[in-house]
Amino acid sequence: MKYLHGFNKKEQDRLYFQSQFLKEQVFRNVDFHACRDILEIGCGVGAQTEVLLEKFPHAQITSVDASEAQLARAKERFKNHPRKKQVKFILADAKNLKFPANSFDAVFICWLLEHVPKPVDIVKEANRVLRIGGRIVCNEVLNNTYFVDPYSPMIQKVLFEFNDYQWEIAGDPFVGAKLGIFLDTAKFKGITVMPAWVHFDRRDLIRRKEFMDHERDLFLSAAPELLKEKRITPAEVKELKREWEVLKADKDSVIFYSWMQAFGVK
Numbered sequence: 001m002k003y004l005h006g007f008n009k010k011e012q013d014r015l016y017f018q019s020q021f022l023k024e025q026v027f028r029n030v031d032f033h034a035c036r037d038i039l040e041i042g043c044g045v046g047a048q049t050e051v052l053l054e055k056f057p058h059a060q061i062t063s064v065d066a067s068e069a070q071l072a073r074a075k076e077r078f079k080n081h082p083r084k085k086q087v088k089f090i091l092a093d094a095k096n097l098k099f100p101a102n103s104f105d106a107v108f109i110c111w112l113l114e115h116v117p118k119p120v121d122i123v124k125e126a127n128r129v130l131r132i133g134g135r136i137v138c139n140e141v142l143n144n145t146y147f148v149d150p151y152s153p154m155i156q157k158v159l160f161e162f163n164d165y166q167w168e169i170a171g172d173p174f175v176g177a178k179l180g181i182f183l184d185t186a187k188f189k190g191i192t193v194m195p196a197w198v199h200f201d202r203r204d205l206i207r208r209k210e211f212m213d214h215e216r217d218l219f220l221s222a223a224p225e226l227l228k229e230k231r232i233t234p235a236e237v238k239e240l241k242r243e244w245e246v247l248k249a250d251k252d253s254v255i256f257y258s259w260m261q262a263f264g265v266k
């Protein structure tokens with residue numbers, strides 16, 4: 001399956017920034033304090049692995065991803081990490097993990113399920129490898145919550161093409177809203193699903209600018225693929241960049257984005 005953002009260094013760096021920037025929201029209500037063996041599925045470059053270790057320094061973490069390029073970057077990043085002995089990075093397809101049943105106390109999934117054709121199969125696989133009483137936490141996108149002001153038509157157009165193309169290649173930019181159904185189908189108990197969000201305006205100009213820069217880069221990371229597919233033109237990419245600059249320069253601009261978090265117990 002195609003991966004819309006690509007695996008180049010700029011995109012990998014974006015994941016390190018994103019995990020630190022959003023960590024209080026992504027890890028809100030995540031309580032793995034009593035969990036020793038944590039499985040992180042779709043770990044990418046190990047950006048959330050760093051946060052997992054920060055928050056749960058006692059844990060043994062097994063982090064899997066289907067991309068050798070992402071794992072190579074993760075291993076490089078952890079070469080000098082003081083807790084590197086607590087982390088294993090393993091090449092694996094999330095829907096077919098090689099771990100025996102009942103191997104882990106917790107599963108952490110973040111920004112993965114939008115990229116796969118049958119997300120429920122991955123949630124079932126997570127359930128299989130968890131011990132009884134083990135916990136799952138998922139953070140996943142819901143891209144139609146995206147809002148910027150002043151109105152920016154090219155951002156809206158590129159967002160539509162991004163979502164529509166992801167849908168065409170069997171991903172799901174709205175997968176977050178369905179997490180409750182996946183956890184229920186996979187037989188998790190005590191399921192809770194709730195939105196998480198970021199909202200910035202002139203009351204915090206530094207974070208607003210940082211988030212807008214991040215979002216501009218996220219949009220641009222998909223641009224080469226959208227250009228190749230003739231969904232957008234080079235002139236539209238230029239206009240997209242201009243609109244982001246207008247937003248950043250406007251004292252009263254606003255940006256809001258919400259995604260979904262789901263929690264369950266085996």
Ligand SMILES: C[S@@+](CC[C@H](N)C(=O)[O-])C[C@H]1O[C@@H](n2cnc3c(N)ncnc32)[C@H](O)[C@@H]1O
Pocket residue numbers: 003015016019041042043044045046047048064065066067070092093094095109110111112115116
């Ligand atoms: C947007 S990245 C998120 C990485 C990390 N969770 C984070 O928040 O920084 C999505 C990752 O999912 C991985 N991925 C996609 N399909 C996968 C699959 N079937 N099995 C394992 N990993 C997969 C990609 O290689 C990519 O590294």
